[in-house]
Amino acid sequence: MTKQSGENNKTRMVRMFIPYVSKSAVERVSNTLQSGYIGEGPVVAEFEKGFNTLIGTRYSLALSSCTAALHLALAVCNVGPGDEVITTAQTMAATSHTVLAHYAKPVYADIQYLTGNIDPQDIEHRITARTKAIVAVHWAGYPCNMEKILIIAGKHKIAVIEDAAHAIGATYKGSPVGTISPFTCFSFQAVKHITTGDGGMLCCTQEAAYHKARRLRWYGIDRKNRKPSELGEPIWDMAETGYKYQMNDIAASMGVEHLRELSDILERRRLIARIYRQELKDVPGITLFESRDDRKSAYWLFTIHVDNRLEFVRMLKSRGVEASVVHLRIDANTVFGPLREDLVNLGRFNKSQISIPVHNMLTDKDVEHIIRSIKGGW
Ligand SMILES: Cc1ncc(COP(=O)(O)O)c(C=O)c1O
DSSP: OOOOOOSOTTTSOBOSOOOOOOHHHHHHHHHHHTTTOOSSSHHHHHHHHHHHHHHOOSEEEEESOHHHHHHHHHHHTTOOTTOEEEEOSSSOTHHHHHHHHTTOEEEEOOBOTTTOSBOGGGTGGGOOTTEEEEEEEOGGGOOOOHHHHHHHHHHHTOEEEEEOTTOTTOEETTEETTSSSSEEEEEOOTTSSSOOSSOEEEEESSHHHHHHHHHHHBTTOOGGGOBOOTTSSOBOOOOSOOOBOBOOHHHHHHHHHHHTTHHHHHHHHHHHHHHHHHHHTTOTTEEOOOOOTTEEOOOSOEEEEESSHHHHHHHHHHTTBOOBOOSOOGGGSTTTOSOOTTOHHHHHHHHHEEEEOOOTTOOHHHHHHHHHHHHTOO
């Protein structure tokens, strides 16, 4: 992982995101492509096993995306037409699209201004007889208050699904994200901490849920227990509607190799975040986010609140640095609308949130340049 660079910051753009594909991933993909088997096979199983060992999860299913993982988790929870799912609008579209795809209704709770995460105190009064699940998103990789969310869900007997697209490797009160709620969904999309091109992982804590998700991953067919037939096509019975959501061995080849680098990637991101926090804490016009000792962020993003956001973005751009809001509140979109006026913190958040680069391809010079630029004012 590059930490120093001879490149001149004036001549190249410091990007918000850069896909990271290791040399060993390229080699492994090449081997798989020539192996005679490229569908869902042994490498997918190896990736799931490696993920379980590294993260500490028990039942992981490799999928084509985090969107697929969210859709599948909702299916396993029997979310269907007319049901309600309490969630956040401070996220990427997938978190709510998957609810609509089950003909259910996303019900938005407010967020916390200093985390971007769903506010547990705004959940309970939104629960109705139709509420089936809570979908919490760990904004930027900083874990939500899972203790409170799980207590509320337990009291009302509703499911909890964590959208951990930003949060691979994050921990909450000593537990790795992926081991806390019945369902956790991860993303390996192009610019996530580790990529498989596109891909996702659904982690279940219950064996029965895992088996159901595994069947639904591939058309409701129990692939493990198919019986061979002399006529060629194995024998099975499809008793339920499923999907085609499995990961293939080409993508998993990248996953297996990138998993080996996850700890280094997280360490680098956390180091950059520590430097930003230290250096930017007293800069006028900047408000840093909450960072509690009981949880470790995975820092997919480094989001802050800034005064005069547009001027801030323009100043950074003029100095060769990208900054971005990454995701604006999704209820502003017609499909999820109308914009919810009662979500006060969500409104405040979206007026001043901005993310600056934090990925592992940033050099030390990039980080210094970003800090110097911000300290110079906007
Ligand atoms: C919070 C969140 N959830 C879900 C997704 C969807 O992930 P994927 O692209 O792997 O389907 C994303 C993608 O960036 C995301 O940011």
